[in-house]
Every structure is written in C-alpha cells, then in structure tokens.
Amino acid sequence: SAVISQKPSRDICQRGTSLTIQCQVDSQVTMMFWYRQQPGQSLTLIATANQGSEATYESGFVIDKFPISRPNLTFSTLTVSNMSPEDSSIYLCSLGDGTEAFFGQGTRLTVV
Amino acid sequence: EDKVVQSPLSLVVHEGDTVTLNCSYEVTNFRSLLWYKQEKKAPTFLFMLTSSGIEKKSGRLSSILDKKELSSILNITATQTGDSAIYLCAVSDGTNAGKSTFGDGTTLTVKP
Numbered sequence: 001s002a003v004i005s006q007k008p009s010r011d012i013c014q015r016g017t018s019l020t021i022q023c024q025v026d027s028q029v030t031m032m033f034w035y036r037q038q039p040g041q042s043l044t045l046i047a048t049a050n051q052g053s054e055a056t057y058e059s060g061f062v063i064d065k066f067p068i069s070r071p072n073l074t075f076s077t078l079t080v081s082n083m084s085p086e087d088s089s090i091y092l093c094s095l096g097d098g099t100e101a102f103f104g105q106g107t108r109l110t111v112v
Numbered sequence: 113e114d115k116v117v118q119s120p121l122s123l124v125v126h127e128g129d130t131v132t133l134n135c136s137y138e139v140t141n142f143r144s145l146l147w148y149k150q151e152k153k154a155p156t157f158l159f160m161l162t163s164s165g166i167e168k169k170s171g172r173l174s175s176i177l178d179k180k181e182l183s184s185i186l187n188i189t190a191t192q193t194g195d196s197a198i199y200l201c202a203v204s205d206g207t208n209a210g211k212s213t214f215g216d217g218t219t220l221t222v223k224p
Contacts, residue, residue: 033210042200043155043214090153096210100160101146106153 002027006093006104013083013111020079021107023093028073034066035103037090046091049076083111114139116215118201124221129191133218135201136183144209145184147175148200150217155200158186160209191222 003026013019023032034046046066047057055068069077080087088111093104115138125131137145144162148155159168161177161184168175172189188195198219202212 031208031210042216043202045211045213048211092154094210096204096208098144098207098209100157101209101212102157103154108153 001100002029002095002102004093004095004102004104006107008107009105010108011110013109015084015111017083018079018081019083019109020077021091021093022077023075023104025074025095029095030073031095032070032076033094033096034068034076034078035092035094037092037106039088043092046078049078080109083109085111087111114203114205114213116201116203116213118199118215118218120218121216122219122221124223125191126223127192129222130187130189131191131220133186133188133199133201133220134183135185135215136181137201137203137213137215138182139203139205139213141205142179142182142203143206144204145177146202146204146209146212147184147186148202150198150200151196158199188220191220193222193224196220196222 005024007022032049035043037043045058046061047055049055049068049070051070067079091107117136119134147158159175166177175186177184198217200217201215204212
C-alpha cells in the first residue's frame, strides 16, 4: 500500500489570500486526485492530476480557482486561490488502483 | 450524473450490537464500490467490491454487493466504541479506485 504525506495538516488563512497544499507519495503513481469535503458534507472530487499534462477538472471547479501542479509521478500540489470563507473545508489528495484506494492525511482549511 | 445514497444518515447503538449500513447507487458505468471509515480527516479504506468480488470480510466487518439491486451493505458485528466514525460508501466507474463518487456517509456512534 502507498504512503501519502500531505501538508499542511491545517491552516487558518485570511480571505483573498492563497494556500498551496502538497502531497508526496512514496511510490510512482500515474494519477492523483484532489477532493474537497465541506463542513458536514461528503467528499467531492475537484480534479484529476495527471503527470505531464493539464489537470482534468470536475464540473463546478476551475483552474483559476484551484490550480494544480504535477511535476513528477510522486508529487502534486493544489492551490486554493483568492480564498473566501466558503472555501473552508478539508482538502484531500488520493490515489488508487484496481484493488484499493488511499487518502492523504487531509488539510483542514479555515478562511477568516 | 452518478449518485450514491447512504442510509441511515446516523445511527446510535450500544457496544456489542450488530449494525447494518446501506448504500445504493446509480452510475453510468459501474466498476467498483468502496467502503471507507472516516474518524478525523482522512478516510481509511475498508473494502472494494466488484462484479468478481461481491463479498468481503475482515474481522468483525463484512460487506456484500448486490449488483441486481444496485446496492451494498456493510455489517459490523459486536460493535465497539472504536467503531464510532463516519462510514462512507463510494462508487468508481473507472479502473482507478482513487476517482470515485461518494455518498453522504453514515455517522455511527457506539455507546459503552
């Protein structure tokens, strides 16, 4: 099973600023995924991070708001840009294969 | 649009009880159904069920997939206070289980 290290664990940010969340995997993976979990709600897929190409965004999410980088097969970042209180959520990176799936430890973001 | 519905939304039991959590789904192209346990931020993978593996068991937890009824159940026997968590059901339509549609979860509380 893969080990994912996600940073930061939590942060409190001012509205209008940006935060970059990092995920490091201990093995090479083709695709990584970024999810958001708003308070009291379930997980919603933001985008798929592909190495060597642009990320693929789900309906309702745009690159200007959530730019994603994937410089190699073990690392990805998600930036939450121009934050507002509505962006307060848990953000999670994930990876999987045909038999199981794993999540990073999550980043609890509070925007004030 | 893919849809996953879990029931009940919350459940309170006493230690030693047996619980059954339900998950139904509507997806365009079903590949697998996954169960997770979420205690803090990051969901922990429990089971993956597919057309070729419709029943899984691990200790006191077991799960069955009913492809005809488009549903799954998660059973927990002899519950313990450590089983208190949110249990998430997710469905994947691709070969990578990291990309899934999640239900709203069932919050299980086990009282001593």
